[in-house]
Amino acid sequence: MAFTTKAADAPVRRAHWRESKRFGNTFKLTLSYIVLTFGAFLLIIPFIWMVTTSIKGPVAVMQFPPLWIPGVQFEPLWENYPTALLQDHAPFGIFFRNTFVITALAMAGQIISSAVVAFSFARLRWKGREFVFFIVLATIMLPQQVTLVPQFILFRNLGWINTFLPLIVPFWLGVGNAFFIFLLRQFFMRVPLDYDDAARIDGAGTFQIFWRIVMPLSLPALGTVAIFSFINHWNEFFHALIYLNEISKYNLALGLTQFRGFTRYEISAWNLLMAASLTALVPVLLVFFFAQRYFIQGIVISGVKG
Amino acid sequence: MSVAGRALKTFVDLGIGSRTRRENLEGWLWASPWIIGFVIFTAGPMVASVYLSLTDYPLLQGPTFNGIDNYKQLFTDELILQSLKVTTIYSFVSIPLHLVIGFLIALLLNQRVRGLSMWRVVYYLPAVVSGVAVAFLWQWILNADFGLANWLLSLIGIDGPSWLIDPNWALSALIVMSLWGVGGGMLIYLAGLQGIPTSLYEAAEIDGANFWQKFWIITIPMMSPVLFFLLVIGIIGALQTFTQAYIITNGGPDDATLFFMLHLYRNAFQYLKMGYAAAMAWVLFAYIMILTLLVFRSSSLWVYYEGDFKGRG
Numbered sequence: 001m002a003f004t005t006k007a008a009d010a011p012v013r014r015a016h017w018r019e020s021k022r023f024g025n026t027f028k029l030t031l032s033y034i035v036l037t038f039g040a041f042l043l044i045i046p047f048i049w050m051v052t053t054s055i056k057g058p059v060a061v062m063q064f065p066p067l068w069i070p071g072v073q074f075e076p077l078w079e080n081y082p083t084a085l086l087q088d089h090a091p092f093g094i095f096f097r098n099t100f101v102i103t104a105l106a107m108a109g110q111i112i113s114s115a116v117v118a119f120s121f122a123r124l125r126w127k128g129r130e131f132v133f134f135i136v137l138a139t140i141m142l143p144q145q146v147t148l149v150p151q152f153i154l155f156r157n158l159g160w161i162n163t164f165l166p167l168i169v170p171f172w173l174g175v176g177n178a179f180f181i182f183l184l185r186q187f188f189m190r191v192p193l194d195y196d197d198a199a200r201i202d203g204a205g206t207f208q209i210f211w212r213i214v215m216p217l218s219l220p221a222l223g224t225v226a227i228f229s230f231i232n233h234w235n236e237f238f239h240a241l242i243y244l245n246e247i248s249k250y251n252l253a254l255g256l257t258q259f260r261g262f263t264r265y266e267i268s269a270w271n272l273l274m275a276a277s278l279t280a281l282v283p284v285l286l287v288f289f290f291a292q293r294y295f296i297q298g299i300v301i302s303g304v305k306g
Numbered sequence: 307m308s309v310a311g312r313a314l315k316t317f318v319d320l321g322i323g324s325r326t327r328r329e330n331l332e333g334w335l336w337a338s339p340w341i342i343g344f345v346i347f348t349a350g351p352m353v354a355s356v357y358l359s360l361t362d363y364p365l366l367q368g369p370t371f372n373g374i375d376n377y378k379q380l381f382t383d384e385l386i387l388q389s390l391k392v393t394t395i396y397s398f399v400s401i402p403l404h405l406v407i408g409f410l411i412a413l414l415l416n417q418r419v420r421g422l423s424m425w426r427v428v429y430y431l432p433a434v435v436s437g438v439a440v441a442f443l444w445q446w447i448l449n450a451d452f453g454l455a456n457w458l459l460s461l462i463g464i465d466g467p468s469w470l471i472d473p474n475w476a477l478s479a480l481i482v483m484s485l486w487g488v489g490g491g492m493l494i495y496l497a498g499l500q501g502i503p504t505s506l507y508e509a510a511e512i513d514g515a516n517f518w519q520k521f522w523i524i525t526i527p528m529m530s531p532v533l534f535f536l537l538v539i540g541i542i543g544a545l546q547t548f549t550q551a552y553i554i555t556n557g558g559p560d561d562a563t564l565f566f567m568l569h570l571y572r573n574a575f576q577y578l579k580m581g582y583a584a585a586m587a588w589v590l591f592a593y594i595m596i597l598t599l600l601v602f603r604s605s606s607l608w609v610y611y612e613g614d615f616k617g618r619g
Contacts, residue, residue, distance in 0.1 A: 032414045039411065040428045042458075043486065047431075049454045050443050064452050065460070113339040126333025127326075136340065139348060141538075143546060143594050145570065145587040149358060149580050150351035153365075173343025181340065206332060235437035237549050242575055253438040257553065260442075270446050277439035288434045292427060295434070296493065 054080055054274040061271050077271070084259070084272040085279060092276065094248060095255030102167050102251055103233040109172030110180065110229045111222065117174060118184035119210050123196065133185075140178045152242060166243045167236060167251075176232075180225045187221035188214055223294040227287060234284055252280045355584050363581035376585035386586070388561050389569040390593070392477060396565070397544035400481045405536060408491030409529070415492070416499040426493065433490035441553035444483045445470065448554075455482070470555055473562040480550050480563060491536050498532035499525070527610040534601070534609045541597050545590065566590055 052068060053061060060067055060074040067073035085092040120126070121133050155166045171177070195213050204212070215222070237253040244250055247258065259269075259276050288295065334341070359376055361369035380386050415425055447454040448469040456466030469479040506524050515523065548567040551557060557564040570590070574583035 029417065029419070032417060032419060036411075036414055036419070036425060040425070043432050043489070044428060045458075046443060046447055046454065046486065049447065053446065062452055065457055066452070066454070113343075117337050117340040120333050120336035124329065124333040124336060126330045126337075129333060129337075132337060132341065135344070139344070141542065141598065142348070143542060143591055145546065145567065146355050146591045147348055147351035148570075148587060149574055149584045150354035151347060152574070153354075153358075153580065154346075154351065156365075170343065170347050172339065173347065174340030175343050175347045177340065206336075231434065237437050238571075241552075241571075256438045256442065260553075270449075270452075273442055274446065277442045280439045281435050284435055285431075288431065289427075292423075295430070296426065 050274050050278055053271055054278050056080075056271045058269070058271065080271050080275045081279070084275040089247075090255060090258035090276075091247070092255065092279070095250050095252045098164070098249060098255075099234060099251040099253075102164050102236070103230060105164070105168045106171045106233045107226065107229045109168060110177055110233075111225055113172055113174050114177045114180040114184055114225060115215065115218075115222065116210070117177070118181045118188055119214060121181070122185045122188035123193075123209070123214065124206070136178050136181055140182070144176075155243065161243060162245050162249055163243075164249070167233075167239055171233075180229070184218065184221055184225060187218050191217050220294070220297060223291065224297050227291050227294045230287060231284060256280060355587065358581055359585035359588055361581040363579070363584075365578035365580050369581060372581070376582050379582070380585060380589060385561065385564065385569055386589075389564045389566040392562070392564050393545055393547065393566040396477060396481060396547060397541065400484045401537065401540040401544055403481070403485060404488055404491055404540060405533060407485065407488050408536070409495050409533075411488070411492045412495035412499055413525075415496055426496070429489035429492055431489070433487040436487070437549060438553055440486075441550050444486075444550075445554045448479050448483070471559055473560040476555055476559060476562040480547075480554070483550060483554075491540075494532055494536060495529065498529050502528045530609040531611060534605055537601055538598055541601065542594060545594050545597075 048068075049066070052066075052070065055070055055076040055078060056067070056074055057077050063074075070076040117136075121129060121136075151166075155161060158165075160166050160169075174181070191214050196209050199209050199213060235253060236251065240251045240254045244254060247255075250258070256276060259273050358369060360371060360373060362372045362375070363369040411429060415422060415429075419425065450456065450466070450468040450471060453466075453469070455469065459466040467475040469475050502524065506528070507520055510520050510524060546567055547565050548571065551563050551565040551568045552571070555563040557568050566586075567590075570583055570586045573579045573586060
């Protein structure tokens with residue numbers, strides 16, 4: 001008897017349960033939105049702070065509590081940008097050009113060599129392939145500091161100090177590419193092998209298969225590689241610091257340190273420093289906004305497979 | 307078989323059979339950009355680094371062999387101990403914070419919130435920007451008198467510390483700064499959470515599991531591989547921290563932010579003690595390897611892989 005009552009009650013209890021669950025969900029969701037909004041506020045306010053500081057005058061910068069609304073609380077000084085960027089001791093235009101050249105050439109090398117090598121691991125059959133691939137993966141874990149000193153001595157002996165070569169050439173030869181090789185290999189393997197066979201029957205060589213079939217079908221993965229590569233090279237600091245020692249050769253990251261001169265001890269020109277820093281970030285921000293898809297995709301592949 | 311033995315065998319095998327020989331040659335040829343680069347820029351320098359670490363090598367004069375003197379000196383160098391301490395504290399505090407906060411945000415975003423792509427952009431954006439420009443931004447945010455950080459604290463009635471100029475607070479300041487990039491891990495978690503089959507949760511609900519039971523019995527085990535991945539990446543990254551320390555505090559005040567990499571950089575490129583710096587690099591290498599190995603070894607206890615029966619016990 002007890003058994004049947006229980007069964008008869010079930011739909012009612014289920015409805016109650018759903019009702020309370022729905023209420024609980026609404027409450028939980030509202031709370032989540034509040035927490036998320038608060039977190040987003042904390043993450044975004046530094047950017048707003050950077051922008052407002054960059055257009056403040058020297059007096060407005062040193063106001064506490066800070067002023068937030070340009071045009072109302074303080075006069076926006078757009079001249080800060082030309083003032084910051086056109087200084088004799090820190091030629092921003094040259095830094096920008098240098099960074100552009102280094103980034104473009106290093107990126108090209110990184111994309112091409114990663115794709116070629118990944119193709120070899122994904123589509124060609126050769127003795128030792130698994131073993132070499134294992135070493136590629138092992139280098140992801142290898143901290144680069146161990147090779148730092150000998151590499152420096154190598155480049156010094158080659159006469160490459162104060163040239164862009166140490167920041168470009170290694171990337172044509174696979175240094176730091178292990179992760180990209182891994183990512184592209186995973187993607188290349190999804191292209192059906194039948195395509196290769198069909199192309200071979202039509203007389204296509206390995207290069208044509210690579211260039212005409214696998215590459216065009218892997219554009220999203222190549223996009224992900226391109227974007228991460230861009231960000232890495234655009235922000236490169238440590239190697240630039242070691243290898244570039246004339247101001248005319250500096251990249252942006254290194255060039256920005258020239259601006260520190262006027263803030264290090266006598267804190268005064270934060271507005272100019274923020275104007276210069278923000279300008280250096282603009283290309284990265286633009287790339288991020290226009291290519292989010294590729295970021296997310298790269299993260300997903302790396303995280304889930306890793 | 308040893309690495310050298312395997313490589314030798316591979317080269318011998320290359321000569322057998324003409325069709326496979328062509329295929330083998332082609333494979334090696336396509337992989338050669340990486341292989342050549344590996345020999346020139348990684349394997350070669352690693353071997354050289356072992357030798358250099360056993361020499362006294364002022365850059366302008368060349369190396370002279372001095373045995374394990376560098377390593378002996380390392381253990382008596384107080385700055386080495388200080389830099390190891392700074393780097394360790396930074397890693398052991400910032401990595402767990404990153405892991406936990408990133409996970410919490412991902413959990414919030416995973417409950418079918420509206421505008422997911424917008425939230426993702428907002429939370430991920432600070433993780434994309436990095437380097438010198440960001441270091442300057444944070445130097446200004448953490449300014450004791452006019453900075454954003456102390457303004458936010460003053461809103462809730464807290465009189466903020468002097469952050470970067472107080473030896474007791476400088477390292478905490480850099481940890482706070484690192485948390486700005488917490489969104490990087492969040493994205494990876496989110497991808498992992500979305501990969502958990504909903505059937506697992508449905509089955510648990512039928513069995514009467516409540517929120518916390520589902521969380522501990524399904525979410526945590528299913529996410530453990532992601533956690534493991536982020537932990538390893540986090541260790542490697544945190545132990546090599548350099549730019550923030552170099553730009554913002556330059557190791558100070560009172561060596562309170564003397565990170566290991568900063569100390570290594572100074573020895574190599576300011577004091578030009580190449581041999582000593584090479585020995586330091588091996589110490590860092592050993593440290594990273596030991597920590598990573600511990601994580602790998604312990605992983606069988608806490609990382610669950612689907613389709614792996616170790617985790618099913």
